[in-house]
Amino acid sequence: MPFTSMRDFRAAPRLLASAEGHYYRDVQGREVYDLFSGLWTSGLGHCHPHIVEAVRRQVGELDYGLGFQMSHPLAFGLAERLAALAPNGFSSVFFTNSGSESVDTALKIALAYHRANGESERFRLIGRARGYHGVNFGGMSVGGIAANRRAFGTLLPNVDHLPHTFDLEHNAFSRGQPRWGAHLADELSNICALHDPRSIAALIIEPVAGATGILPPPLGYLERLREICSTHGILLIFDEVITGFGRVGSAFAAERFGVTPDIITTAKGLTNGVIPMGAVLVKQEIHDALMTGPSEMVELAHGYTYSGHPVAAAAALATLDIYEKESSFEAARKLETQFEEALHSLAGLPNVIDVRNFGLMGAVELAPRPGSPGARALEIHKRCFWDERVVVRSAGETIQFAPFLNSRATELVRAIGSVGRVISATD
Numbered sequence: 258m259p260f261t262s263m264r265d266f267r268a269a270p271r272l273l274a275s276a277e278g279h280y281y282r283d284v285q286g287r288e289v290y291d292l293f294s295g296l297w298t299s300g301l302g303h304c305h306p307h308i309v310e311a312v313r314r315q316v317g318e319l320d321y322g323l324g325f326q327m328s329h330p331l332a333f334g335l336a337e338r339l340a341a342l343a344p345n346g347f348s349s350v351f352f353t354n355s356g357s358e359s360v361d362t363a364l365k366i367a368l369a370y371h372r373a374n375g376e377s378e379r380f381r382l383i384g385r386a387r388g389y390h391g392v393n394f395g396g397m398s399v400g401g402i403a404a405n406r407r408a409f410g411t412l413l414p415n416v417d418h419l420p421h422t423f424d425l426e427h428n429a430f431s432r433g434q435p436r437w438g439a440h441l442a443d444e445l446s447n448i449c450a451l452h453d454p455r456s457i458a459a460l461i462i463e464p465v466a467g468a469t470g471i472l473p474p475p476l477g478y479l480e481r482l483r484e485i486c487s488t489h490g491i492l493l494i495f496d497e498v499i500t501g502f503g504r505v506g507s508a509f510a511a512e513r514f515g516v517t518p519d520i521i522t523t524a525k526g527l528t529n530g531v532i533p534m535g536a537v538l539v540k541q542e543i544h545d546a547l548m549t550g551p552s553e554m555v556e557l558a559h560g561y562t563y564s565g566h567p568v569a570a571a572a573a574l575a576t577l578d579i580y581e582k583e584s585s586f587e588a589a590r591k592l593e594t595q596f597e598e599a600l601h602s603l604a605g606l607p608n609v610i611d612v613r614n615f616g617l618m619g620a621v622e623l624a625p626r627p628g629s630p631g632a633r634a635l636e637i638h639k640r641c642f643w644d645e646r647v648v649v650r651s652a653g654e655t656i657q658f659a660p661f662l663n664s665r666a667t668e669l670v671r672a673i674g675s676v677g678r679v680i681s682a683t684d
């Protein structure tokens with residue numbers, strides 16, 4: 258199983274049988290409130306009838322279509338819709354099947370772009386400590402989680418990392434963007450000085466780091482990174498696999514923060530988690546730079562058997578319909594204050610050393626149990642499921658929250674209260 262302590266899981270498996278709206282039903286028939294929107298995936302709730310119907314219809318109409326040298330209208334229609342949702346200047350989309358594939362696709366596009374522009378000396382990739390960009394070799398290399406890297410030997414060469422922005426001394430219990438830390442972006446200038454900026458192809462970051470425990474960018478930080486990248490011709494990639502599609506109250510975090518990257522990676526909320534699909538969005542000039550050479554030549558030697566899969570595309574189009582029809586991103590933004598209040602009410606509980614939030618992303622940081630890293634958070638995750646019928650994620654020393662975009666405020670607040678009870682009852 259992915260990122261699971263298997264022996265611990267086998268001792269008491271948590272198995273889901275079905276889902277509807279904001280609730281799962283487990284194999285024992287118990288109704289369980291999902292306080293994590295799937296895995297950041299399902300902001301509209303589970304088994305949304307419009308998406309289910311679109312998938313049913315599509316699978317009986319065009320189940321698969323050869324995607325190399327051929328395509329189908331749904332993929333092109335979806336690409337247009339995505340480009341229209343993105344910040345100005347984004348024109349083109351490359352489809353993948355996951356966030357990890359989106360990240361590796363984005364890194365390859367960045368390298369290919371510079372080559373096409375005659376700058377093949379730009380081969381370095383920069384990530385950030387505590388960044389998570391999936392599990393493929395590119396994403397793992399630019400990612401900044403030691404535990405995800407140490408078992409796998411040599412990763413990509415020519416990768417460097419910015420420092421993370423996690424700092425309890427200055428930022429503990431911040432609500433939204435912390436005030437302290439914009440200067441940490443200047444480390445990019447130091448990395449440029451060290452390596453020669455003309456050797457750097459791209460910087461990839463999550464606008465709000467998700468997997469490592471919700472680290473909203475300090476005020477002014479993203480703006481500063483954008484400035485340094487622009488000065489040196491470095492492409493800025495926002496990994497919006499989590500932050501895309503309403504999670505931060507807008508189509509993309511780029512819009513919310515008013516900082517426009519050159520490439521955006523997505524997955525998860527693209528299909529509301531119903532069918533695996535990812536997409537990489539690029540600016541017009543990146544697309545155009547690749548359109549060189551004889552027209553019968555493949556311009557980007559990259560892609561997957563299932564890129565732009567018709568059933569996934571149908572699920573994504575139906576999802577975008579609902580986002581629009583239900584004004585989901587605005588609805589998510591309206592929920593933020595209640596979510597923030599409820600989350601920060603956990604601040605005084607035993608072992609809670611930080612509470613952080615941005616948009617509908619939240620984390621409670623716990624003091625580690627001496628000698629047993631992650632054990633306290635894992636126990637809380639399990640007790641929430643068994644004792645309170647609530648799903649939250651545990652990762653490292655954090656409990657993470659990702660409410661539905663269309664959560665009912667009373668249920669949301671009640672579920673956070675349930676987590677609070679468990680935290681209080683856990684040593």
Ligand SMILES: Cc1ncc(COP(=O)(O)O)c(C=O)c1O
Binds near residue numbers: 467
């Ligand atoms: C920011 C970010 N990038 C990439 C990924 C990888 O996505 P996937 O698990 O779909 O490969 C994730 C997954 O959580 C993520 O949060």
